[in-house]
Amino acid sequence: MCGITGAAWTASQLAVSAEALRRMTDSITHRGPDDSGYYHRPLESRNPYPPVPGVALGHRRLSIIDLAGGHQPLPNEDETIWTIFNGEIYNFGALRGRLEGAGHTFRTHSDTETIVHLYEDEGPNCFRHFNGMFAIAIWDQRERRLVLGRDRLGQKPLYYHYQEGRIVFGSELKTLLALPGIPRDVDPSAIDEYLTYQYVPHPNTILKGIKKLAPGELAVFSDAGLHLERYWKPDFAHEDHRAPAMQDAELRELFDDAVRLRMQADVPLGAFLSGGVDSSLVVSSMQKFSDRPVKTFSIGFPQKEYDETSYARQVAEHLGTEHHEFQVTPSALEILPKLIWHYDEPMADSSAIPTWYVSQQTRAEVTVALSGDGGDELFAGYRRYKAVGLGAMIDRLGPLKQLLGAKFWQKLPSSGRQKSWLRQGRRFSEAIAMSPQRRYLDWISIFNETRRGQLYTDQFVEQLSDSDPFDFLKTAWLRCGKRDALTCASLSDLVTYLPCDLNCKVDIASMAHSLEVRQPFLDYRLAEYAAALPIGRKYRRGRGKQILRKVFGDRLPPQIWDRPKMGFGVPLDYWFRNELKELLVDSLLSERALSRGLFREETVRDLLDEHMSGSFDHSARLWALLVLELWQREWIDGTPS
Known part of the structure; x- marks a missing residue:
């Protein structure tokens, strides 16, 4: 397990120096305290031929396998291919045997060397053969390209910033921000997504111009630009009917x-x-x-x-x-x-x-x-799937669906407790008239569409693009074809x-x-x-x-x-009425926060008042707002939170 970072460039004015590479790598020392390694090669012009891009690779190592021989960056025999990676290739032993049989010579016992030799044989198709968790960068001098790949289920992260003539990448966003000139402009649409899902969905990040490689995706940078491709496309519409x-x-x-x-x-x-x-x-x-x-x-x-x-x-x-x-x-x-x-x-x-x-x-x-x-x-282990199943059953009963979705039920009193039956029943009735996908998003959202509309200032709404946060879930849901709603919900969760x-x-x-x-x-x-x-x-x-x-x-x-299922949680509702109350109120209602022009002061006050009085548990929403405000102070304002 490690941390990786680096860059490749075809424009000389965008070159990343060896000193900058070290700063980027040092920012993730916590990911790999045991060792560090670097590979730096300047842009090589070959007029009239296309230039060989400049490349910088940085690595921090947490030694797990082959403690003595697993140093990275690691090259092939003639040093025309170099790799750094974060993660583990669990089937490297089987792959090594196959590669040795094909004539490859190994100098270490690490899984890293398997990547280099399999890439020599397969090129970017090598990712299809790896069983593991990984974010990998491969520099191919012969083909004049940098190849990035992320594991199928997104266990290891990989951020990148691409502009014409350069790509910069890293295991954490802070590696990119350690490089001068990388923009720190917050994306309003990413805030909208964050307040919907409690995270910013891939390929977006909270910052404009910086992306996350999607799970099961690879990227190839060369003098032709940047090419993205999914190498893992499971068929979620298929159903296994064996005995x-x-x-x-x-x-x-x-x-x-x-x-x-x-x-x-x-x-x-x-x-x-x-x-x-x-x-x-x-x-x-x-x-x-x-x-x-x-x-x-x-x-x-x-x-x-x-x-x-x-x-x-x-x-x-x-x-x-x-x-x-x-x-x-x-x-x-x-x-x-x-x-x-x-x-x-x-x-x-x-x-x-x-x-x-x-x-x-x-x-x-x-x-x-x-x-x-x-x-x-x-x-299908989450409690919320029970509501999905019930909703699917009601969808098949037209008149009952209309009755349960009627405004009458929404006027019933609601308990302030987050998991009370009355509150869950009321929320269920509010969403039952929607499509299955939209209904599911409404149930899992921190702020649903109605609440976000009440929260945002007119100034902030004008900055939002036409994109809808719902599209992220909907796209995943539709991959399941005509399968049942519960399967669609669980497999959507798997990829979102x-x-x-x-x-x-x-x-x-x-x-x-x-x-x-x-x-x-x-x-x-x-x-x-x-x-x-x-x-x-x-x-x-x-x-x-x-x-x-x-x-x-x-x-x-x-x-x-x-046993009853328990979440892996903490008592946020209690904290916000006690030890975190002062920080919460001072942060969300500060002049600093309000001057950002994102949220209506009266809506934020209502959330705080309802929570502090015990009339409603807004702890998840307040936590989302607090984290966002403290994040902006740390990473955007440039002053401590």
Whole structure:
């Protein structure tokens, strides 16, 4: 696991100096504290032939595999191809055997060298053969091009800024901002997307002109410009109708192999264990392949409704792991500045806080940890899918749909509690008249379309483009063709919410502490398998993960399968009425914030008043606004938050 950055240019006035490359690389030292490496080659003019672009590659290394020989940038034998990458290629052993058979000579035992030699044979098609999590940069001197690629499910980030004559890239946005001349102009439409989803969807970023490479995408920069291409295009419209016994056998084989591959390391390895189904299954499989107790890690909080340690303890005892449990009293005032700096874009998922703490504590014991991320998207585990299923049923009953969507229901009183049945029922009725896609967006939005309209000033609305944040979700939904609404929702989450929110959250929080997190559920073979399963195999009687229970039921205690699902959260509603109240009010109603001209003062005051009085829980919305304001102070205003 590492951090990468660099540039390539065909215009001499846009050259990146060796000194600038070092500044860019130093900005992500936390991602790779063990080693650093650089490759710098100036623009080479060959009149009348096209010039060989200038190139700069910078690398920070967290040593995991081949501790002595894995230095990057790493070249091929004649040093015409160089690579740097962040992540792991889990099937590098099999690829190496194939490449050695084809005559390639290896000088190291690292997975990095597999990239170089496979690129020699396959060119940009090499990405199709990698099973892993990665952001890769390959400099090809013979073809005069820089090739960038990102893993299929967006586990590793890759930012870039392209202008005619140059591309600059990096694992984090701060690498680009370390280079003079990179613009810091906030994109109003990105703010609109952020307040919809609680993140800025790819390929956009919060800044104009800076993009994120999409999951499963590659980019080629040359004297012809920049070419983007998707190398992974799963067919979500396809459904697997094989016999259940065949599906079950394949799931068992795929899952265990995904875990086995991710246990390769030359450093101490463990696992996050929340006590939920997904992380528990990962640990159960790890224990199968380990000749000693697996090290597991969980954190607990003083507030009982946010504390899962008792469940984690039950699983650890059942599986016989070496369990480490940490009690944490989160301090929002202490951690907020760190989050704002590390998350280069505003990201309003407050579960970044517990993820930060569990990464910090885990890194004290191990360098690599496996996690259960992805199980909810692949096997329909989120509670909100129950509403999707109910909505789909009502869609088939025209008159009932009209009744449930009637204004009468919207006039019922609503509880201020975020998860109250009355509030959820009222919100359900408000959205039932919409299309399934629009309804789902309304349910998952931090600020839905109506609330954003009430929040924005006329001045800000005039700056917005004609693009609709809904298009991001709609495009993902339509990839599923005519499949059922619950499948469409879960697979949309797989390619939107998972890479843009969950994977980003885990990557930044873990790498801030130089910890590598591996996610077996996101093995692309398992993802393609699960995407094709009929919904009846995953979801029945209001509960998801049915096939996991059938296939792996004997691996976990019965109470783990039957336990209520808990989010990985923190008590924002309480904090905003207590320790964060002064910061919240002073930040959102400050002259500094209001002078930005983004939000109506009266709407912000109403949100604060309703929350402080306890009449409504606006904690998620207030957190999104607070993070955005503090982010602007840190990264745009140039003064501390």
